[in-house]
Amino acid sequence: MLKKIVEHSQIKSPWLVHYDCGSCNGCDIETLACLTPLYDVERFGVLNIGNPKHADVLIVTGTVNKRNKKVLKQIYDQMPSPKIVIAIGACGLSGGIFREAYNVVGGVDKVIPVDVYVPGCPAKPEAIIDGVVEGLAKLSEIQKAGKPKKEAIAS
Amino acid sequence: MQSLEITKETLRQEGERLKAEGFRFVTITCLELDETSLELIYHFDKDLEIIHYRMQIPKDAPMPSLSPVFFAAFLVENEIYDQFGIKFDDLVLDFGGTLYLDDDDDITATPFCKFGVKRADTVPDAE
Amino acid sequence: MSKTIVPFGPQHPVLPEPIHLSLTVEDEVVKEAVPAFGYVHRGLEKLAEKRDFHQMIQVVERVCGICSMIHAMCYCQGLEHLMKVEVPRRGQFLRVIWSELHRIHSHLLWLGLYADAFGFESVFMQFWKIRERIMDINEATAGNRVIVSVNQVGGVRRDLSPSKCDWILDELNHVEKEVKALESTMSNNYTVKKRTVGKGILTREMAYELGAAGPTLRASGIAQDMRQLQYEAFDELDFEPVVETDGDAFARGLVRFKETIQSIDLVRQAIARLPQGDTFVKVKGKPEGEVVQRVEQPRGECLYYIKANGTKFLDRLRIRTPTFANIPPLAAMLPGMELADVPVLILSIDPCISCTER
Numbered sequence: 211m212l213k214k215i216v217e218h219s220q221i222k223s224p225w226l227v228h229y230d231c232g233s234c235n236g237c238d239i240e241t242l243a244c245l246t247p248l249y250d251v252e253r254f255g256v257l258n259i260g261n262p263k264h265a266d267v268l269i270v271t272g273t274v275n276k277r278n279k280k281v282l283k284q285i286y287d288q289m290p291s292p293k294i295v296i297a298i299g300a301c302g303l304s305g306g307i308f309r310e311a312y313n314v315v316g317g318v319d320k321v322i323p324v325d326v327y328v329p330g331c332p333a334k335p336e337a338i339i340d341g342v343v344e345g346l347a348k349l350s351e352i353q354k355a356g357k358p359k360k361e362a363i364a365s
Numbered sequence: 366m367q368s369l370e371i372t373k374e375t376l377r378q379e380g381e382r383l384k385a386e387g388f389r390f391v392t393i394t395c396l397e398l399d400e401t402s403l404e405l406i407y408h409f410d411k412d413l414e415i416i417h418y419r420m421q422i423p424k425d426a427p428m429p430s431l432s433p434v435f436f437a438a439f440l441v442e443n444e445i446y447d448q449f450g451i452k453f454d455d456l457v458l459d460f461g462g463t464l465y466l467d468d469d470d471d472i473t474a475t476p477f478c479k480f481g482v483k484r485a486d487t488v489p490d491a492e
Numbered sequence: 493m494s495k496t497i498v499p500f501g502p503q504h505p506v507l508p509e510p511i512h513l514s515l516t517v518e519d520e521v522v523k524e525a526v527p528a529f530g531y532v533h534r535g536l537e538k539l540a541e542k543r544d545f546h547q548m549i550q551v552v553e554r555v556c557g558i559c560s561m562i563h564a565m566c567y568c569q570g571l572e573h574l575m576k577v578e579v580p581r582r583g584q585f586l587r588v589i590w591s592e593l594h595r596i597h598s599h600l601l602w603l604g605l606y607a608d609a610f611g612f613e614s615v616f617m618q619f620w621k622i623r624e625r626i627m628d629i630n631e632a633t634a635g636n637r638v639i640v641s642v643n644q645v646g647g648v649r650r651d652l653s654p655s656k657c658d659w660i661l662d663e664l665n666h667v668e669k670e671v672k673a674l675e676s677t678m679s680n681n682y683t684v685k686k687r688t689v690g691k692g693i694l695t696r697e698m699a700y701e702l703g704a705a706g707p708t709l710r711a712s713g714i715a716q717d718m719r720q721l722q723y724e725a726f727d728e729l730d731f732e733p734v735v736e737t738d739g740d741a742f743a744r745g746l747v748r749f750k751e752t753i754q755s756i757d758l759v760r761q762a763i764a765r766l767p768q769g770d771t772f773v774k775v776k777g778k779p780e781g782e783v784v785q786r787v788e789q790p791r792g793e794c795l796y797y798i799k800a801n802g803t804k805f806l807d808r809l810r811i812r813t814p815t816f817a818n819i820p821p822l823a824a825m826l827p828g829m830e831l832a833d834v835p836v837l838i839l840s841i842d843p844c845i846s847c848t849e850r
């Protein structure tokens with residue numbers, strides 16, 4: 211019973227945590243713009259919170275560099291599973307325009323597994339919302355496949 | 366671009382003088398000239414006029430810091446240490462070459478120099 | 493009471509960007525603040541060796557997504573100076589229009605985040621709602637919401653038709669009305685005042701000596717604005733730098749609020765005086781020499797140093813961004829403040845970490 215409720219609410223009201231990992235701010239402000247009245251993802255029950263331990267979805271913008279890859283990994287590890295990761299912008303996908311810079315490691319998938327890629331430089335809010343919806347479809351698949359959800363309930 | 370010359374010895378004095386005259390520290394630019402030397406350009410500003418001071422220095426000698434005179438200089442001097450490997454003496458806040466770069470991946474090269482110098486050689490105790 | 497060191501960041505709910513501060517606190521009062529960086533450092537200046545000078549425009553636009561157009565404008569001005577080309581008058585006016593639109597959107601964004609930092613969420617939503625109109629203008633005139641990419645060496649690559657200009661003026665009337673409706677909230681509201689008045693005071697002398705830039709400097713009573721250098725079309729436009737004298741977080745908020753209204757006025761002036769003609773000139777050859785170029789960004793004075801050697805690739809590109817200059821004042825204003833006020837104070841300098849670290 212409890213399991214059902216958790217599963218249901220995870221899909222109907224996913225909680226996001228946003229980490230800016232060396233983005234130029236372009237994708238960042240577009241992600242924030244999704245929360246504001248014009249796009250307003252809260253009407254779909256999507257909540258942005260600052261605490262990775264409460265979150266189901268991790269949104270990463272920007273390239274991974276040598277210092278923040280540890281922070282990114284930590285945030286990912288702190289999140290209870292099942293969890294999904296959405297990489298936003300050309301930077302998050304592959305390193306984008308900064309790919310050849312000396313301090314850049316590359317896309318987010320070099321460090322943690324990524325479920326949904328949202329392209330664009332910067333990605334438009336519509337695209338980001340679409341990415342989250344895609345991600346939720348994946349999340350419910352993971353739930354159906356019956357991955358351990360113990361942690362999720364505990365949190 | 367017009368500029369004045371300055372040397373290591375006169376740097377602090379000149380800094381004090383400019384400060385007394387009401388100049389504001391803007392920034393320092395570091396350039397690589399060739400295998401052994403670098404050039405530092407100090408920019409100061411007063412009432413929208415900007416003036417430049419140039420100095421050529423060898424790569425392997427430490428520099429006097431300007432941060433005791435202009436506190437704002439500490440950030441850019443740390444940046445130059447990261448990127449070009451010049452050590453500044455008497456920094457008010459010393460990040461020890463890890464302002465941007467991470468100490469876990471061993472920092473051996475100086476990313477902005479084409480003719481890379483080993484960090485470890487130039488700075489024996491980068492702490 | 494013994495001292496405690498409280499780490500702040502890099503991932504922190506109030507800040508959209510990763511910055512880390514080690515705060516030494518004694519009884520909730522900050523004694524020392526040491527910033528740490530590197531979470532966004534990419535090494536953009538070095539890319540000048542791999543991309544030719546035209547391609548670098550796209551790179552410098554991405555130093556910071558918020559004031560991207562102004563970064564590219566400054567870079568192009570530098571190269572135009574080296575290559576001795578003059579941008580046609582219409583191009584110069586168009587640059588002013590886009591750069592002031594960027595300033596409006598950046599200030600509205602900041603006013604929202606700032607309100608959010610002291611827990612005034614409805615104001616945050618209001619400012620961001622107004623801001624969407626500017627994003628629409630950007631998208632309609634340049635094709636992208638944030639990174640408009642209109643600059644090229646020698647001018648701008650997009651033009652505005654008279655009907656677009658009318659529409660922009662119409663939208664700006666709405667923006668102005670909506671922003672002015674929030675004026676009393678930002679200047680008289682009890683909550684706003686309680687959280688910001690007298691917090692993080694930077695005296696005139698301190699601000700000048702520590703090299704503060706932009707609104708942070710002007711809120712301390714120094715009327716310095718790089719637009720006074722009259723680059724582009726600013727020689728024909730009327731404007732006075734906005735100055736406040738208190739030097740606290742409240743004054744910095746007011747400066748930005750008033751600048752938003754001023755920028756709306758500047759766009760209007762520029763559209764009214766927009767001359768006919770070309771928007772760009774073709775450039776030939778390669779740049780050679782050295783130049784220092786300064787422009788005023790929403791966050792303050794930005795300096796580009798360019799050294800070119802007559803080939804496709806630049807020798808050195810150095811970017812000194814406004815937040816880089818505002819970090820030392822921040823480190824100086826935090827001691828003596830309460831821990832709960834730290835997020836508001838950090839935001840009060842309008843930090844752009846992506847600019848700072850490049």
Ligand code: SF4
Binds near residue numbers: 232237
């Ligand atoms: S994808 Fe483009 S807009 Fe997004 S962070 Fe990267 S450079 Fe900036």
